[in-house]
Amino acid sequence: xxxxxxxxxxxxxxxxxxxxxxxxxxxxxxxxxxxxxxxxxxxxxxxxxxxxxxxxxxxxxxxxxxxxxxxxxxxxxxxxxxxxxxxxxxxxxxxxxxxxxxxxxxxxxxxxxxxxxxxxxxxxxxxxxxxxxxxxxxxxxxxxxxxxxxxxxxxxxxxxxxxxxxxxxxxxxxxx
Numbered sequence: 367x368x369x370x371x372x373x374x375x376x377x378x379x380x381x382x383x384x385x386x387x388x389x390x391x392x393x394x395x396x397x398x399x400x401x402x403x404x405x406x407x408x409x410x411x412x413x414x415x416x417x418x419x420x421x422x423x424x425x426x427x428x429x430x431x432x433x434x435x436x437x438x439x440x441x442x443x444x445x446x447x448x449x450x451x452x453x454x455x456x457x458x459x460x461x462x463x464x465x466x467x468x469x470x471x472x473x474x475x476x477x478x479x480x481x482x483x484x485x486x487x488x489x490x491x492x493x494x495x496x497x498x499x500x501x502x503x504x505x506x507x508x509x510x511x512x513x514x515x516x517x518x519x520x521x522x523x524x525x526x527x528x529x530x531x532x533x534x535x536x537x538x539x540x541x542x
Contacts, residue, residue, distance in 0.1 A: 367382065367383055367530075368382045368383075368384055368409070368410040368411055368526065368527070368529075369382060369528070370526060371524070371525050372523045373522040373523070373525075376412040376524065382420060384408065384409025384410060384422070385409055386406060386408040386409070386530060387408075388404045388406040388407075388532070388534075389406075391404075392536075398435050398436075398437055399435070400432075401432055402430070402431050402433060403429070403430045403431075404429050405426070405428060406426070406427040406428070407427075408425050409424055409425075410424075410425060410528055411457075414459075419461035419463065420460055421459050422457065422458045422459075422460060423480065424455045424456050424457070425452040425454055425484065427452040429448060429449070429450040429510075431447065431490075432446070432447055433446050435494075440495055441493045441494060441495050442494045443491070443492070444494070446488065446490040446491065447489055447490075450487075451484075451485045452484040453482060453483060454477065454481070454482045454516075456475065456477045457475070457476045457477045458473065458474065458476060459472060459473075460472060460473050479517055480516050481514065481515070481518075483514070484512050484516055485512070485513055485514065486511050486513045486525075486526065487510070488509070488510050489508060489509055490506055490507055490508025490530075491507060491508075492507065492508075493505055497535075501536065501537055501538070502535070503534075503535055504533065506530075506531070506532045507529070507530070507532075508530050508532075509527070509530075510530070511525070511526075511527050512526035512527060
């Protein structure tokens with residue numbers, strides 16, 4: 367769930383649902399502490415105040431997270447903190463506008479209106495369940511807040527934010 371904050375042309379609540387696909391790696395310092403990095407495709411954006419118009423932003427993102435985990439029996443809980451850097455692959459405005467009785471479809475490429483680089487901070491928490499000796503199931507929730515303005519607009523400072531719920535499998539290479 368994503369949105370664009372500090373910008374009056376977009377709705378203020380989280381209102382854009384997008385997909386996220388990620389390949390991650392993790393290095394464990396010990397049983398409690400690790401660092402992870404990912405290569406992620408994620409969709410961000412926001413509904414505009416004009417009824418039924420959405421701004422869709424597609425990013426290639428590299429998040430780096432420090433993870434502190436509980437020890438002991440499963441399920442194991444963890445907290446994450448880190449940063450991300452993202453490259454805007456493309457941006458589109460889609461939807462419909464009503465002009466009297468007529469409906470006009472809108473589908474515009476607006477990539478040039480946005481800055482190509484975004485970065486920010488990440489905070490999150492999660493849980494892991496042991497399935498087999500070398501496979502765990504993981505579920506996470508994290509929030510991201512962009513730091514730079516993603517678009518030059520007079521009178522506002524649009525910045526990305528999102529809440530992400532993810533799940534997946536962890537396959538252990540080497541020792542557990």
